[in-house]
Amino acid sequence: MSYLxxxxxxxxxxxxxxxxxxxxxxxxxxxxxxxxxxxxxxxxRVRGPLLGFLGALYTLPSLAVxxxxxxxxxxxxxxxxxxxxxxxxxxxxxxxxxxxSGVPAAMxxxxxxxGMTPWQTYWRVEIPQALPVIVxxxxxxxxxxxxxxxxxxxxxxxxxxALLFAGLDNxxxxxxxxxxxxxxxxxxxxxxxxxxxxxxxxxRSR
Amino acid sequence: xxxxxxxxxxxNLVVTYPGSDRRAVDDVSLDAAAGELVVLxxxxxxxxxxxxxxINRLVVPDSGTVTIDGEDVAGxxxxxxxxxxxxxxxxxxxxxxxSVGRNIGIVPELLGWERAQVDARIDELLALVQLDPARYRxxxxxxxxxxxxxxxxxxxAIAARPRVLLMDEPFGAVDAVVRAALQDExxxxxxxxxxTIFFVTHDVDEAxxxxxxxxxxxxxxxxxxxxxxxLLANPATPYVDRLLDAHDAxxxxxxxxxxxxxxPPGAGPMPTQGAxxxxxxxxxxxxxxxxxADTLAVTDxxxxxxxxAFDDVRRAxxxxxxxxxx
Numbered sequence: 001m002s003y004l005x006x007x008x009x010x011x012x013x014x015x016x017x018x019x020x021x022x023x024x025x026x027x028x029x030x031x032x033x034x035x036x037x038x039x040x041x042x043x044x045r046v047r048g049p050l051l052g053f054l055g056a057l058y059t060l061p062s063l064a065v066x067x068x069x070x071x072x073x074x075x076x077x078x079x080x081x082x083x084x085x086x087x088x089x090x091x092x093x094x095x096x097x098x099x100x101s102g103v104p105a106a107m108x109x110x111x112x113x114x115g116m117t118p119w120q121t122y123w124r125v126e127i128p129q130a131l132p133v134i135v136x137x138x139x140x141x142x143x144x145x146x147x148x149x150x151x152x153x154x155x156x157x158x159x160x161x162a163l164l165f166a167g168l169d170n171x172x173x174x175x176x177x178x179x180x181x182x183x184x185x186x187x188x189x190x191x192x193x194x195x196x197x198x199x200x201x202x203x204r205s206r
Numbered sequence: 207x208x209x210x211x212x213x214x215x216x217x218n219l220v221v222t223y224p225g226s227d228r229r230a231v232d233d234v235s236l237d238a239a240a241g242e243l244v245v246l247x248x249x250x251x252x253x254x255x256x257x258x259x260x261i262n263r264l265v266v267p268d269s270g271t272v273t274i275d276g277e278d279v280a281g282x283x284x285x286x287x288x289x290x291x292x293x294x295x296x297x298x299x300x301x302x303x304x305s306v307g308r309n310i311g312i313v314p315e316l317l318g319w320e321r322a323q324v325d326a327r328i329d330e331l332l333a334l335v336q337l338d339p340a341r342y343r344x345x346x347x348x349x350x351x352x353x354x355x356x357x358x359x360x361x362x363a364i365a366a367r368p369r370v371l372l373m374d375e376p377f378g379a380v381d382a383v384v385r386a387a388l389q390d391e392x393x394x395x396x397x398x399x400x401x402t403i404f405f406v407t408h409d410v411d412e413a414x415x416x417x418x419x420x421x422x423x424x425x426x427x428x429x430x431x432x433x434x435x436x437l438l439a440n441p442a443t444p445y446v447d448r449l450l451d452a453h454d455a456x457x458x459x460x461x462x463x464x465x466x467x468x469x470p471p472g473a474g475p476m477p478t479q480g481a482x483x484x485x486x487x488x489x490x491x492x493x494x495x496x497x498x499a500d501t502l503a504v505t506d507x508x509x510x511x512x513x514x515a516f517d518d519v520r521r522a523x524x525x526x527x528x529x530x531x532x
Contacts, residue, residue, distance in 0.1 A: 110299035113264055113372075114362070115289030115316055128303040 003174035004181065011163065015182050018159035021077075021149045022190075025084035026142055029092055032085070033137075037096025038122075051094060058090035062148050066155060080149070080157040087148055088141040095137025099130025131201040139194035146187040150179070160186070211241040211402030212275040212369035214261065219270035221256050221426075230256045231267070232426035238419075240369075241400040243393075245417035247407060247449075253426040254406045258372050261404060262291045274370055289313055292363030292371035292401070296379045299359055300347040306332075306358050307343040313366040331361040335391060353384035360392065364399065373405045377412070386524050389415055410450060414438075415524045422446055435516055439496045458523065459488040467522035468504045468512035481505050484512070488519050495519070 004011050040047040065083050073079040103126050111121040127134075153161020160183045167175030214237070221231040231253045238244045246254035259265040261272055263284045272279045279287055300309050310331055311324045319327070329339040335357040347355055356377060363371055373392075377385045393416065396403055407413055413420050414434045421431040422445075430442040441447040465484035479499035482491055484506045494502055495516050504512040 106295060106299060107301070109264065110293070110295055111301070112284075113262055113288055113293035113295070114313055115285045115287075116312075117285050120316075125301055128301075 003172075004178040007178075011178050011182055014158065014160045014163050014179070015186060018146070018149060018152075018161075018183070018186060021080060021084065021152055021157065021159050022142060022145050022186075025081055025088060025145050025149070026138065028081065029085045029088035029141065030138065033089055033092030033096050036089070037093045038100055040093065040097040041100035047097060051090075051097070054090040054093055057086055062087065062151055063154075066151050070155060075156045077157050079155055080152040083151075084145050084149055088145055091141040091144065092137050095133050095140075096130070099133035099137075100126055102133065103129045132198055135194065135198045135201045139191060139198060142190045142194060143187050146183060146190060150183055210369065210400040213240045214238040214370060214402055214404070215271075215273045215276075216257070216260070217271050217273075219257070219260060219272065220268045221253075221260060221265055222268050229426050231260070233270070234426070234428055235270075236421060236428065236431065238402055238404065241402055243396055243403045243405065243416060243418045245405045245407060245413040245420045246423060247410065247413040247420050248423035249408055252423040254421075254423050255374055257423070258374055258404055258406050261370070261372055262288050262293060285316075289317055289366060290368055290370075292368040294356075294359050294363045294371070294373040294376040296375060300355055300362070302347050305344050305346060306337075306350070309347065309358060310362045310365050312362060317366055327365060331365055334395065335361045337361075351384075352380045353388060356380060356384075356388055357391065360388075360395070364395070364401065367399075369401060371401045371403045373403060375406055375408070378407075378409075385412070389524065392416070411523055415520050422449065434520065435492075435495055438492065459492060459519065462488045462522055464488060464491050464504055464514055465506070465511065467518045468514045469518060471510055471512050481510075482514065488522060492519060 036050065040050050062083065065086070066079065069079045069082055073082060107125060107129065108121060111125040112118070116124065149159055150161035150164055152159045153163070153165045160179045163175050163179030163182070167173065167177075167179060216234060216236040219231050219234045220229055222229050234253075234257060236244075236257075246257060248254050256265055260267050261274075261279065263279055274291075301312075304312075307325075307328045310328045314324045314327055328343060332339040332342055337354060337357060342350070342354075342358075347358065350358065356379075359376065363373075376392075377388050380388065389412065392403075395401075405416055407416075417434055419431060419433055420437055422429045422437070424445055430437065430446050432440075437446065438450060441450060463484065464482055464486050467488055468484070479501065480494055481503040482494060482505070484504050491502060491514055501513055501515045503510050504514050
């Protein structure tokens with residue numbers, strides 16, 4: 001704790017870096033997962049193989065994935081984001097798929113029957129209906145990513161991991177504690193904030 | 207207001223679902239006059255819903271045509287077509303994340319009406335289906351009872367003043383008493399607007415009650431299409447006979463005295479086509495209607511005590527249904 005109190009500037013900077021790593025990863029991952037999950041929800045032949053592949057990806061040890069990627073993409077931000085996006089896909093795609101396929105067929109039919117285009121039906125009926133499940137996926141993926149993103153500290157991409165690994169290398173338990181506490185706080189904070197969003201989404205879609 | 211209904215002509219329609227070698231609709235032709243209320247009746251799987259859904263192109267036929275007011279439904283974009291046709295399904299069709307008002311305003315909004323125009327129309331429709339606009343406009347569908355939700359469903363379907371309205375088992379999810387009220391309301395709206403209505407049901411009593419004409423379907427074909435009265439009198443096949451008999455409507459008429467279904471004297475113009483004793487059964491009255499009477503005088507020891515029209519018989523069928531099932 002004492003390190004945190006004596007170096008609030010440094011811890012704060014690492015925290016912001018960490019948040020940035022996570023935000024970029026979740027942003028890109030969501031942009032990919034929405035079309036992929038929608039495709040999987042519409043097409044059973046895509047669903048099995050896609051979710052199977054992402055599930056297999058998810059089981060790879062994260063440290064090893066960072067290790068595999070460094071020779072191709074070097075140290076730093078690019079490697080970190082590729083790894084984080086890959087891990088987030090599993091949860092996000094699965095939840096988008098569940099959310100969209102959970103919308104009753106009759107609801108979709110009613111939308112089309114009233115004269116909505118397929119695009120309007122998707123954005124105005126299916127997505128709002130699926131939103132609680134999708135936001136739930138974003139929440140789980142975000143918390144997992146906050147944790148995995150500490151590995152970025154090992155490959156010069158900054159974030160709270162940099163504090164942790166500096167502490168480990170120098171046998172400085174104060175820095176380890178400061179990094180851990182900040183990472184935990186970030187994960188809990190993100191979880192609470194997204195739970196709030198989830199509740200709003202549930203309130204609007206029931 | 208673009209008034210009234212449009213004539214609908216279905217010609218030689220064939221529908222086969224992918225992966226099935228049986229025809230869901232097998233060479234069906236059917237004309238509905240402008241403003242007619244046509245009930246499609248039959249057990250599930252007989253093709254009645256499929257036939258209904260070819261009218262707004264939710265189902266595309268293998269061959270045959272559907273024309274509304276002389277225009278082929280395949281001639282315009284599916285969205286344009288559907289915005290001009292009302293569509294009601296069971297309560298699940300309301301969008302739970304939108305307020306009652308927004309649900310009702312969907313089609314006018316899709317058609318690009320001005321905001322103020324849409325809002326005025328929402329209030330007008332809520333009043334039409336007897337829900338207080340101030341109380342209901344901003345509520346969510348889940349805060350409404352099943353019957354109220356279904357009224358909203360009807361209001362939504364007629365929001366943009368369609369000349370054709372499709373109703374697919376619209377009252378299947380509500381109890382018998384509420385269903386009778388919704389049937390009344392639909393008939394009232396039908397009389398007021400003159401919309402051509404196609405109404406799908408598997409409920410014989412509902413069909414007898416609502417229809418100008420009942421189209422009985424089985425295995426993708428039309429078995430018989432006629433007015434409720436003539437169907438009861440002359441079932442064309444044993445199938446129709448069983449279908450009607452299984453639902454007991456006629457047998458129940460045998461149990462009900464005329465005086466319980468009659469209108470008080472003076473409620474309508476005095477009849478000229480005969481008289482019936484108030485203690486006779488409605489089944490006997492039905493025979494008189496079949497012989498050509500429109501309205502009968504109801505008598506008690508030759509003294510007139512009321513009048514009976516075929517509509518009164520229909521109402522009686524519906525009310526016994528409501529009380530036996532409630």
